[in-house]
Amino acid sequence: MENKSQSKILNRVLIELKAYDLQILVSVLCALATVVLQLRIPILTGRAVDCIIGPAEIDYDGLIFILKEISLNVVATGFIQWVMNRVNNNITYTITKNFRDRAFAKLQHMKLAEIDSHPHGDFVSRIVADAETFSDGLLMGFTQLFTGVLTILGTIYFMVIISWKIALVVIIATPFSLLLARFISERTYKYFGDQAKLRGDETSYIEEIIINKNIVRNMDYEDRALQNFEDMNNKLADASMRATFYSSTVNPSTRLINNLIYASVGVFGALMSIGGGITVGGLTSFLYYASGYGKPFNEISGVITEFQNALACAERLFVMIDAEVEVNNGNANIDSAKGEIEFKDVSFSYDKSKKLIEHLNLKVEPGKRVAIVGPTGAGKSTIINLLMRFYDIDAGEILIDGTDIRDIDIDNLRRNFGMVLQETWLKNATIKENLKMASPNATDDEIIEAAKATHAHSFIKRMPYGYDTILSPENGSLSQGQMQLLCITRVMLNIPRMLILDEATSSIDTRTEQKIQSAFNKMMKGRTTFVVAHRLSTIREADVILFVKDGQIVEQGNHTELLQKDGYYAKLYRSQIA
Known part of the structure; x- marks a missing residue:
């Protein structure tokens, strides 16, 4: 059930992002260019190593040319990353601003019954804290998810070019990192949802105590208020600890698997180098790729974890944005009304299981x-x-000058x-x-x-x-x-x-x-x-x-x-x- 809810919220977020298609395309192209430029550096480094043939045999011209090429790569990468970050920040903070605007606008027209049924501080928490958390998760998704995925694909491509046999060792071990990250992330979503709800409850309680501070002191309620807050805070801390614990296990778990992959590549590559199956420069490049190959997995794992938190907060925002508003389907105008008011057989109750007003009749001249x-x-x-x-009203009519x-x-x-x-x-x-x-x-x-x-x-x-x-x-x-x-x-x-x-x-x-x-x-x-x-x-x-x-x-x-x-x-x- 939770997976369905999470999938539904993710689809909703993707729909919201459609308005930024052009900017997302620019971000993806920048991420692609950044990855290609960064992944060329290990190849160039390997070639530079191969320019050093022996103690007295160094190809200086080739080495200097390669070093210049590496420098240009670094400068170009820095500029493109700057452009990408500007675009990503603009997407993230614009959509978060729009969420806040829509949530606050909905609050102005939301049915009073809906407002009265929730602690008011919870609405504050949704518009301020949940929107901020969603913003952080979305920004991490743009800045690290695209580059992470492209880095993995690009790294595999370059490793296959250097030695498909050693690359096979890396590729076979890759699914273990992905499955482990997925296993952990599925469990973090629930705890991050609990964390967001409890944070809203705590905000509401703090607001309630501050507004009624005089009554709290007059009734000697400080100690009980403190105890209630401590109970709420303990629940929030417990939910936060659970969410943080599960999310923090992703990085070390995937890092362990990636270190095992790196060690396997080192041993297998050294044996191939001794047999002449790969040059020293080629093995240097490969080891560089192998060490960097695990980094995007760790980043993606972190992104997935943060994204669970972001989706949990997005769900609370969407619930508020989708709340029922006051029905305004009338078009009559009473600016020139005399002021005759009549209640005809009016019935109403806040709680439909408990009767309040029944068959009220009243006419005011x-x-x-x-x-x-x-x-x-x-x-x-x-x-x-x-x-x-x-x-x-539940039944009857209320008339002003004869108009319902x-x-x-x-x-x-x-x-x-x-x-x-x-x-x-x-x-x-x-x-x-x-x-x-x-x-x-x-x-x-x-x-x-x-x-x-x-x-x-x-x-x-x-x-x-x-x-x-x-x-x-x-x-x-x-x-x-x-x-x-x-x-x-x-x-x-x-x-x-x-x-x-x-x-x-x-x-x-x-x-x-x-x-x-x-x-x-x-x-x-x-x-x-x-x-x-x-x-x-x-x-x-x-x-x-x-x-x-x-x-x-x-x-x-x-x-x-x-x-x-x-x-x-x-x-x-x-x-x-x-």
Whole structure:
């Protein structure tokens, strides 16, 4: 099964390389020229030896001519190798760059279900570490595989010309090196695959601990985190040791066989030389070929070993590149939508074996403010995810102005929703650049006006460079609440027809929240708005409040009506007020 998988990945890599046919041809021709020039040197060396006939009998003219020819060979070989290396580097790093681009591009459109089902650090490991390992293996393949194979064939050719009888000894012993290398390489692929996977798991764990470092320390979790990391690291070390052990046995094993071949050639050639079957110069050339004959086998064995690692990493990259993307087969446009939203008999669950939302029906009139409350895990954020098509429903319809959202262009759908989430995200750029993400043409005055409305202007002015201060994860210059205010400001700059506020003020203190409530009211006026909130004081003015429990709307009405019902909402509200 592993051999089939490996063969499939190799074929995929070869297909990817077809785009570089011309450059590969240049590389092969350069490798051929390099091998021919290098293999001529032993022949020329043998002729130079034969120019020395005796102590006082030396053909100086012939010797000088041969030495000049050897010098030219060396210079030409060096230049051609330089050209070959440039071409090989260009092929290798270009295809690796393309792999990274495609993997990262796929990540932008990959289904959220696929992303959520993997540790995020694993994706980082694939794009960075696995692509680098693949690059190294591919480069070794180009730089050593072509020249190695051609050197073996060329060496056999020249040895046959000098003495086919001695060459026969070398050729008969050759399959033993090949079979041994194949036997070992088949076992390295599995271990290199395990190594790549465990490296991804370890990257994910490190990322998780760093992101949650405050909680780790607060919960006194350092020792357990260290123990977990040591366990993972031990597994990675074990897989790496196994992969390295099998791969490192190739070179000494093949070298042993090649040394035995060299010794056999020396003994057999010496006997032939004594009998006059070969000249001393010819035997010198042959021994040179015999000693160099084993080197390309060792190099090819090393290439095969590294290529196992490269293929294992390529497989992980291909899995990511081939992952399912969001289906966007709609072409409807809702830029002029009124904002009427309807859920008709909607059913959905993340895990198909566990029911979540079943037969949900809800109709929201244009411009109405809808608040969604309920216990954790009830399905509040799931409703938002379905509305934004982060996940597709299993059954039913979600309509905007009577149009099924699956018939709407997915980019157009999302452009018409403004979102402020509990999880803040600011890119590594200036504050101004972060605020202009949704509105690239916003003027400085518009940015400042929006920031004042959200009460972010005051702390921005206190930053070292004001709106031009660069934000980055490393400097820790903003609190979570300040980051959330910037996210709210970002939406204020370009307010679409419909809004989603999912715990939009969860990290903001109550006083600041009260201050920006007027800005929120202005932002929501005339716009269909969904508000997910745990603090019920923030949603009392909502037109409709939905209490969601186990994926179902169990109560519906405005604040006053729900208090009078004395049901789930009333109990939750009284518990917060108390």
